[in-house]
Amino acid sequence: MSPQLSDVEHIKAASRLLRGTLVESLADPVTGAISHGDNRVLKFHGSYQQDDRDLREERRLQKLEPAYSFMIRARLPGGVVTPQQWLNFDAIAREYANGSLRITTRQTFQLHGVLKRELKATIAAINANLSSTVAACGDVNRNVVASVNPVESAAHAIAWDWARRLSEQFLPRTRAYHEIWLDENKVAGGEESEPLYGPTYLPRKFKIGVAIPPTNDIDVFAQDLGLIAIIERGELVGFNVAVGGGMGATAGDASTYPRLGTLIGFVPPERVLALAEQVIAIQRDWGDRCERRHARLKYTLDRRGVDTFVAELEQRLGFALAPARDFKFDHNGDRHGWLEGSDGRWHLTLAVESGRIADKPGAAWLTGMREIARVHRGDIRLTCNQNLIIANVEPGERERIDALVREHGLDAWRRGSGIRRHAIACVALPTCGLAMAEAERYLPSLLDKLEALLASHGLADAPIGLRVSGCPNGCARPYLGEIALIGRAPGRYDLRLGADFGGRRLNRLYRDNIAEGDILAELDALFARYAAGRAPDEGFGDFLVRSGVVEPAADPVQASA
Ligand code: SRM
Ligand code: SF4
Numbered sequence: 001m002s003p004q005l006s007d008v009e010h011i012k013a014a015s016r017l018l019r020g021t022l023v024e025s026l027a028d029p030v031t032g033a034i035s036h037g038d039n040r041v042l043k044f045h046g047s048y049q050q051d052d053r054d055l056r057e058e059r060r061l062q063k064l065e066p067a068y069s070f071m072i073r074a075r076l077p078g079g080v081v082t083p084q085q086w087l088n089f090d091a092i093a094r095e096y097a098n099g100s101l102r103i104t105t106r107q108t109f110q111l112h113g114v115l116k117r118e119l120k121a122t123i124a125a126i127n128a129n130l131s132s133t134v135a136a137c138g139d140v141n142r143n144v145v146a147s148v149n150p151v152e153s154a155a156h157a158i159a160w161d162w163a164r165r166l167s168e169q170f171l172p173r174t175r176a177y178h179e180i181w182l183d184e185n186k187v188a189g190g191e192e193s194e195p196l197y198g199p200t201y202l203p204r205k206f207k208i209g210v211a212i213p214p215t216n217d218i219d220v221f222a223q224d225l226g227l228i229a230i231i232e233r234g235e236l237v238g239f240n241v242a243v244g245g246g247m248g249a250t251a252g253d254a255s256t257y258p259r260l261g262t263l264i265g266f267v268p269p270e271r272v273l274a275l276a277e278q279v280i281a282i283q284r285d286w287g288d289r290c291e292r293r294h295a296r297l298k299y300t301l302d303r304r305g306v307d308t309f310v311a312e313l314e315q316r317l318g319f320a321l322a323p324a325r326d327f328k329f330d331h332n333g334d335r336h337g338w339l340e341g342s343d344g345r346w347h348l349t350l351a352v353e354s355g356r357i358a359d360k361p362g363a364a365w366l367t368g369m370r371e372i373a374r375v376h377r378g379d380i381r382l383t384c385n386q387n388l389i390i391a392n393v394e395p396g397e398r399e400r401i402d403a404l405v406r407e408h409g410l411d412a413w414r415r416g417s418g419i420r421r422h423a424i425a426c427v428a429l430p431t432c433g434l435a436m437a438e439a440e441r442y443l444p445s446l447l448d449k450l451e452a453l454l455a456s457h458g459l460a461d462a463p464i465g466l467r468v469s470g471c472p473n474g475c476a477r478p479y480l481g482e483i484a485l486i487g488r489a490p491g492r493y494d495l496r497l498g499a500d501f502g503g504r505r506l507n508r509l510y511r512d513n514i515a516e517g518d519i520l521a522e523l524d525a526l527f528a529r530y531a532a533g534r535a536p537d538e539g540f541g542d543f544l545v546r547s548g549v550v551e552p553a554a555d556p557v558q559a560s561a
Contacts, residue, residue: 004290005290006290006295008040008292009200011037011041012040012199012201013199013200015037015041016176017172017174017176017192018041018044018176018177019174019176019179019180020037020038020040020041021035021037021038022045025038026120026180031065031068032065032067032068032069032115033049033065033066033116034049034116042070043138044134044137044138044140044172044201045123045133045176045177045180045181046072046073046075046123046133046134046135046136046137047070047071047114047119047133047137048071048073048433049068050069050071050112050431051067051068051069052066052067052069052430052431053430053431053433054430055067055430068116069112069113069114069116069431070114070115070116071110071111071112071431072097072111072114072119072122072123072126072133073104073109073110073133073136073137073143074089074111074126074131074132074133074136075108075131075132075133075134075135075136075143076108076109076131076143077143077146077160077163077164077166077167077168078145078146078159078163078210078381079107079108079145079146079148079382079383079384080160080379080381080382081379081381081382082379082380083372083376083377083379083380084129084373085129085131086369086370086380087370088128088129088131089101089111089126089129089131090366090369090373092122092125092126094366095125096111096114096115096118096121096122096125097111097114098111098112098113099358099359099366100356100357100366101356101357101358101366102354102356103352103355103356103357103383103386103387103388104355104382104386105384105424105426105475105476105477106142106143106207106384107145107146107148107218107381107382107383108136108382109382110427112427113431120180120181123181124181127181127182134171134172135171135172137205138201138205139201139202139203139204139205139206140170140172140197140201140205141166141202141207141208141280142205142206143167144162144163144164144166144167144208144209144210145163145208145209145210145218145223145384146159146160146163146209146210146211146218147159147210147211147212148217148382148383148389149212149215150335150347150349150381150389151340151341151347152212152341152342153341153342153343153345153392154234155212155229158212158229158231158236159210159211159212162210162229162272163208163210165273166208166272169273169276169277170196170276170277172197172201173194173195175192196277196280196281196284197284200289201284202280202284202287203283203287203289204287204292204295204296204297205296206224206225206280206283206297207222207223207224207225207246208223208224208226208227208276209225209226209227209384210229211226211227211228211329212228212229212231213228213230213327213328213329214328214329214331215329215331215332216329216331216504217331217332217383219332219384219477219480219503220242220245220503221245221260221261221480221503222245222246222247222260222261222477222480222503223242223245223261224243224244224245224246224261224297224298225241225242225243225276225279225280225297226243226245227239227241228241228242230266230327237268237269238266238267238268238269238322238325239267239269239272240263240266240325240327241264241265241266241267241321242260242261242262242263242264243264243301243309244259244261244262244297244298244300244302244306245259245260245261245298246258246259246296246297246298247474247475247477247478247480248296248472248473249472249474249479250293250472251436251488253293255293255294256293256294258479258506259298259302260504260505262306264309264310264313265310265321265322265323265324266321266323267321267322271317271319274317275313275317275321278316279297279313281316282300282312282313282316283297283300286300286304287300288303329502329503329504330501331502332385332465332480332501332502332503333385333421333422333463333465333501334349334351334383334385334387334389335349336349336387336421337413337414338398341392344395345392345393345394345395346392346393346394346395346398347389347390347392347393348389348391348393348398348402348405349383349387349388349389349413350387350388350389350390350410350412350413351387351413351416351420351421352365352386352387352412353412353420353423353443353444354424354425354427354439354440354443355386355387356440357369357388362409363408363409363410364409365408365410367408368404368405368407368408368409368410369410371404371407372390372401372404372405372410375397375401375404376393376397377392377394377397378393378394379391385422386424417451417455417460418459418460418462418463418464419450419451419462419463419464419483420447420451421463422463422464422465422466423447423465423466423467423468424466424467424468424476424477425440425442425468425469426439426440426468426470426476427439427440427475428440428441428442428470428471429470432470432471434470434471435470435471435487436470436487436489437470437487437488437489437490437491437492437493438470438487438490438491439468439469439476439487443468446468446485450466450520453520453523454527457528457530457531458531459530462540463501464482464483464539465480465481465482465483465499465501465541466481466482466483466484466485467480467481467483467484467485468484468486468493469484469485469486470487471487471488472486472488472494474486478496478507479499479506479507480499480503480506480507481496481499482497482498482500482501482507482539482540482541482544483495483496483497483507483540484496484499484507485519488512488513491515491516492513492515493513493514493519494509494511494512494513495509495511495514495519495522496509497510497526497541497549497550498541498545498550498551498552498553499541499553500539500542501539501541501542505541505545505552506553507541507550508550508551508552508553510522510549510550526544526549529547529549530543530544533547
C-alpha cells in the first residue's frame with residue numbers, strides 16, 4: 001500500500017473487515033483503554049474511547065492512566081423508537097452508562113461513561129432491544145436522518161421509510177460486529193466481502209438526510225447527500241438531490257470549510273437507491289485517502305468540480321438527472337408543544353436542553369420520560385435539534401401525558417424564550433476529546449444572560465437560532481445558526497452571525513476568538529438595532545444581512561421562494 005495513505009487507511013486495510021484486535025483489546029485487564037488501531041476500528045461499531053477531561057490533570061499528577069470510558073452511539077434511522085425501546089435505552093443508561101440519555105444532532109441516542117469491561121454487555125443489550133450501534137460512526141454511511149413531521153402522518157411515514165431503506169441498504173456487510181459483540185460464530189478470517197465499500201470502506205464519514213418541505217429540521221444542506229422529498233397531491237413524486245454538504249472545519253486551516261450541499265437535480269423514488277449508491281461509490285473512488293482533513297465529499301466535489309461529478313454520476317447511473325423541482329423551506333427548528341396531526345392524533349414536542357435527558361433537581365426528565373413511556377401507546381421521535389416528540393397520542397390520552405410532563409418539569413418549552421427553544425449545543429467537555437471550549441455545560445448560563453439581554457430589548461419571544469459548538473468541527477451545525485459560538489480555547493469563542501432560519505445560508509465570522517463579556521456586548525448592540533429596525537416577521541439573521549451588519553455568505557442554496 002502506498003506510504004502516502006493516511007494511517008487510518010492502513011488500519012482499515014489490516015483490520016480484516018473491521019475486526020482488528022478488538023477481542024484482545026477488550027480482554028486486556030491491565031488498562032481501561034484499547035489500542036490505537038482498535039480505537040479506529042471500534043468507531044465502525046458505534047463507539048468511541050474517551051476519557052474524563054475534568055480528571056485528566058489530577059490523574060496525571062497521581063500517575064494514574066486517564067479515566068477511560070466509552071461513548072456508544074445507537075443507529076436509529078429517522079430517530080423513531082417505540083416506548084419499549086425507550087424503556088430499554090433508559091435501563092441501559094442507568095445500568096451501564098452515566099445515567100443519562102443524550103439525544104444527538106442526528107436524532108439518535110448517545111450513552112456516555114461505559115467502562116471497557118461492560119462495553120460488550122452494553123452493546124449486546126442495545127441489540128437485544130431491537131436496535132443497533134453498527135456503523136453509527138466510522139468511514140461509512142452513518143445514521144440516516146429524516147424530518148420528524150409531527151403534523152402529516154403520511155409525509156412522516158414517507159421520510160422515515162426512506163431513512164430506514166437507505167440505512168439498511170448501505171450497512172457494512174462484514175459479520176465482525178455480530179462476532180465481536182453478539183457471539184456469532186466466526187467467519188474464518190473475515191473472508192466475506194464488502195461489495196460496495198471494499199476492504200478500506202469510505203475515505204471518511206458519509207451522511208444522508210431526507211427532508212420534507214416546508215420543514216428543514218434536519219438541515220438537509222449540511223448532509224453529504226441531502227434528499228428533498230417532493231410531494232404533490234399527497235403523493236411522493238421524487239426527490240431533489242443536494243450533494244456535498246458538510247460543516248466541519250479545522251481552526252486556522254483555510255483549506256477546510258463548511259459547505260452547503262449543491263442541488264444537482266431530481267430523481268423519481270424508484271431511482272433513489274441507485275443514485276445514493278453511485279454517489280457513495282464515486283466518493284469511495286475519488287475521495288482523498290491521504291489527508292483526512294480533505295476527505296469528505298464536499299472537498300471531492302470542489303476539487304473535481306460539480307459538473308465533472310454530475311457527469312460521472314450520470315454515466316455510472318446510465319440516465320440523466322431531471323432538473324430540480326420547486327420547493328420552499330420556512331424553518332429548520334422544531335415546533336414545540338401539542339400539534340394535531342392530519343389523522344386526528346396528537347404530537348407533543350418537548351424542548352430538551354442540549355438533548356440531555358437526566359434527573360436533575362427540579363427536572364426529573366429521565367424518570368419523567370420513563371413514566372411516559374410506560375403508558376404511551378404511540379411512538380417517540382428524536383429530532384435533529386436535540387428535542388423529542390411524544391408522537392401519535394390519541395385525543396383521550398393527552399391529559400395523562402400532560403400531567404406526567406408537568407409533574408416532571410418536562411414542559412420547559414412553555415417557559416422558554418424564543419432563543420432557548422431554538423438553541424443547540426454539542427456535547428464538548430468533559431467527554432469530547434476534540435473540545436476546545438465548553439458547549440453543553442455552558443449553554444444554560446449563556447441562555448440566562450442572552451434572555452436577559454433580549455428581554456431588555458422587548459425580544460423575549462423572538463425565535464432566534466443559537467448554536468454552540470465546542471470546536472470548529474461543528475457538531476451543532478453552528479455554521480447554520482443565526483447566532484453561533486464556536487469554541488477556540490477555554491472560555492473563548494468565534495462569534496458567527498447571519499444564517500437564515502431555513503438552513504439555506506451559512507453565517508459569517510463576525511468576531512474572532514472572544515470571551516463572554518465581548519460576546520454579550522456585541523450581541524446587546526445588535527439586539528438593540530434588531531428591535532428598532534426589523535421588518536415584520538424578519539428573522540435576526542436576515543435582518544443582519546439586510547442591514548449590512550454581515551455580508552451574506554457566498555452561494556446561498558438556490559431554493560425557490
Ligand atoms: Fe460530531 C467528531 C459528537 C454530529 C461533525 N462528534 C465528533 C466526536 C465523535 C469527537 C471525536 O471524534 O472524538 C464527538 C463526540 C462527543 C461526545 O463526547 O459525545 C462528536 N457529533 C457529535 C454529536 C453527539 C453532537 C451532539 O451534541 O449531538 C452528534 C452525533 C451525531 C450522530 O448521532 O451521529 C454529532 N458531528 C455532528 C454533525 C451534525 C450533523 O451531522 O448533522 C457534524 C457536522 C456535519 C458534518 O459532518 O460535516 C459533525 N463530528 C464532526 C466532525 C467534523 C467532520 C469533518 O468533516 O470535518 C468531527 C471530527 C472528525 O470527524 O474528525 C466530529
Ligand atoms: Fe466535540 Fe467539537 Fe463536536 Fe463539539 S463540535 S462535540 S467539541 S468535536
